[in-house]
Amino acid sequence: MGDVMVQKREELSRETVREGDLAKQLEALKRQVENIKPGAEDRMSIVVFSGDLDKVLAAFIIATGAVAMGMEAVMFFTFWGTSVLRDSKKKAGGKDLMGKMFGFMLPKGRNAIKLSKMNMAGMGTGMMKSLMKKKNVASLDEMFEMAAELGVKIYICEMSMSLMGFKKEEFIDYPNLEYVGVATFLEQAKNSKVQLFI
Amino acid sequence: MGDVMVQKREELSRETVREGDLAKQLEALKRQVENIKPGAEDRMSIVVFSGDLDKVLAAFIIATGAVAMGMEAVMFFTFWGTSVLRDSKKKAGGKDLMGKMFGFMLPKGRNAIKLSKMNMAGMGTGMMKSLMKKKNVASLDEMFEMAAELGVKIYICEMSMSLMGFKKEEFIDYPNLEYVGVATFLEQAKNSKVQLFI
Amino acid sequence: MGDVMVQKREELSRETVREGDLAKQLEALKRQVENIKPGAEDRMSIVVFSGDLDKVLAAFIIATGAVAMGMEAVMFFTFWGTSVLRDSKKKAGGKDLMGKMFGFMLPKGRNAIKLSKMNMAGMGTGMMKSLMKKKNVASLDEMFEMAAELGVKIYICEMSMSLMGFKKEEFIDYPNLEYVGVATFLEQAKNSKVQLFI
Numbered sequence: 001m002g003d004v005m006v007q008k009r010e011e012l013s014r015e016t017v018r019e020g021d022l023a024k025q026l027e028a029l030k031r032q033v034e035n036i037k038p039g040a041e042d043r044m045s046i047v048v049f050s051g052d053l054d055k056v057l058a059a060f061i062i063a064t065g066a067v068a069m070g071m072e073a074v075m076f077f078t079f080w081g082t083s084v085l086r087d088s089k090k091k092a093g094g095k096d097l098m099g100k101m102f103g104f105m106l107p108k109g110r111n112a113i114k115l116s117k118m119n120m121a122g123m124g125t126g127m128m129k130s131l132m133k134k135k136n137v138a139s140l141d142e143m144f145e146m147a148a149e150l151g152v153k154i155y156i157c158e159m160s161m162s163l164m165g166f167k168k169e170e171f172i173d174y175p176n177l178e179y180v181g182v183a184t185f186l187e188q189a190k191n192s193k194v195q196l197f198i
Numbered sequence: 199m200g201d202v203m204v205q206k207r208e209e210l211s212r213e214t215v216r217e218g219d220l221a222k223q224l225e226a227l228k229r230q231v232e233n234i235k236p237g238a239e240d241r242m243s244i245v246v247f248s249g250d251l252d253k254v255l256a257a258f259i260i261a262t263g264a265v266a267m268g269m270e271a272v273m274f275f276t277f278w279g280t281s282v283l284r285d286s287k288k289k290a291g292g293k294d295l296m297g298k299m300f301g302f303m304l305p306k307g308r309n310a311i312k313l314s315k316m317n318m319a320g321m322g323t324g325m326m327k328s329l330m331k332k333k334n335v336a337s338l339d340e341m342f343e344m345a346a347e348l349g350v351k352i353y354i355c356e357m358s359m360s361l362m363g364f365k366k367e368e369f370i371d372y373p374n375l376e377y378v379g380v381a382t383f384l385e386q387a388k389n390s391k392v393q394l395f396i
Numbered sequence: 397m398g399d400v401m402v403q404k405r406e407e408l409s410r411e412t413v414r415e416g417d418l419a420k421q422l423e424a425l426k427r428q429v430e431n432i433k434p435g436a437e438d439r440m441s442i443v444v445f446s447g448d449l450d451k452v453l454a455a456f457i458i459a460t461g462a463v464a465m466g467m468e469a470v471m472f473f474t475f476w477g478t479s480v481l482r483d484s485k486k487k488a489g490g491k492d493l494m495g496k497m498f499g500f501m502l503p504k505g506r507n508a509i510k511l512s513k514m515n516m517a518g519m520g521t522g523m524m525k526s527l528m529k530k531k532n533v534a535s536l537d538e539m540f541e542m543a544a545e546l547g548v549k550i551y552i553c554e555m556s557m558s559l560m561g562f563k564k565e566e567f568i569d570y571p572n573l574e575y576v577g578v579a580t581f582l583e584q585a586k587n588s589k590v591q592l593f594i
Contacts, residue, residue: 080252
């Protein structure tokens with residue numbers, strides 16, 4: 001009986017050692033986990049700064065490609081990019097002189113933008129568009145449709161709108177269009193897996 | 199008494215099973231934690247390759263916006279971007295012919311840079327600057343001041359300096375300015391949440 | 397004897413409490429670990445959209461720098477970037493009229509590309525190249541060699557090839573060259589630590 005008790009006592013103390021060990025290991029693991037910063041969210045955030053046909057096309061190909069892969073996609077149109085979102089059939093009144101001038105000089109929507117290179121007075125841009133048709137590459141019109149259907153979010157930079165004198169009523173109809181400041185975009189971009197400046 | 203002992207023995211073995219289970223679970227969790235790569239640091243790393251007014255403005259708006267959101271911001275000025283950091287009032291001697299030529303041809307500082315589009319012999323750039331004033335958008339001068347105050351780090355690419363023949367004595371005074379190689383920047387960029395090439 | 401048993405019983409129940417506690421802590425930690433998304437892989441993914449000498453150089457300096465730091469590097473050449481990978485000595489037959497025109501108008505390989513700024517009818521580009529030699533900055537030829545040796549992967553965008561009418565037989569010999577769609581690149585880019593659009 002006494003032997004059994006001794007054995008038990010030994011077992012118990014062994015247990016206690018092993019358990020204290022487990023507790024220590026658990027503590028160490030907890031600290032380790034706390035130090036691991038969480039990975040980014042499955043989202044692609046693109047700044048569309050450019051208003052060039054080739055770059056805007058690239059932005060849409062990448063954004064829709066990302067959604068096709070199961071990611072979210074957010075496009076933040078700023079500076080020259082805002083022109084791309086103008087609706088050629090819409091008009092906005094109440095602009096000051098500068099606003100009217102910018103409105104006149106900047107391309108009116110996605111069908112008025114040009115290639116960044118080899119535009120050659122429009123010839124290069126025309127060639128590229130006819131090539132895209134021939135090779136079954138989606139046009140910018142089709143890209144916008146696809147993006148809308150896939151749920152790609154489009155943000156318009158409010159500061160750029162104000163600078164260029166653009167009004168909300170002259171932008172395209174798009175299901176996920178929002179007018180935001182740079183902070184709102186950065187908040188989204190910060191925790192995205194991918195960020196691009198195009 | 200014997201019954202009690204038997205009961206104890208059973209309890210002990212149950213404990214041991216449960217404890218062995220805990221140890222196993224702990225091991226599994228440890229392996230899992232080891233396989234999780236740490237997330238990136240709360241930092242925005244921007245390559246400022248461009249020396250265009252519009253793109254440099256965008257870079258500063260994004261960098262200062264990031265700091266306002268609690269992130270760190272590092273700007274690595276390279277190629278055309280290095281021109282932006284020249285101080286228009288400072289002179290550097292001892293340049294070779296090529297260095298003198300580049301020094302002459304490249305814009306002397308942030309107030310000499312132009313829009314990437316619609317510069318129209320300076321008219322577009324002038325219009326944009328007056329618009330920015332009117333719409334209360336910070337000028338590049340104010341952006342530099344704000345960036346300095348917010349602790350945005352500015353790195354100048356040593357290789358670009360050497361290529362363009364720029365000397366340290368012709369750059370602006372800025373509290374967090376460092377002359378670094380691309381490796382130093384990449385080391386910072388690698389573990390940043392956001393990286394942009396502008 | 398009875399006292400000993402009581403003591404044991406108390407120890408046992410204390411053990412059970414502590415152990416139940418461990419189990420709870422382990423559970424909590426498990427849930428925490430499950431919620432941590434894995435960090436990105438040690439890879440740099442670069443979209444080389446531009447076909448300008450300065451930007452392509454920057455892309456190679458960054459990509460080879462990344463490999464030197466122990467990262468993987470993938471370069472996805474698309475749009476104007478594809479021209480850079482043409483071999484000036486190779487010819488491709490069987491092109492349609494558009495393909496012939498594009499082939500003629502676009503630069504034939506890395507030694508035919510120009511600076512994005514200050515090209516000045518080739519003078520600026522020439523000056524930059526001679527400067528690079530003088531300052532011991534690797535030329536684009538040397539960059540390609542270095543990238544090949546370091547194992548930098550080069551992807552050519554199939555859609556761009558099709559648009560420009562380029563054929564596989566007119567591209568350079570490079571050990572890690574692959575012809576891929578944008579989805580293949582995005583798959584790699586998504587889980588990379590760094591992504592850049594150049």
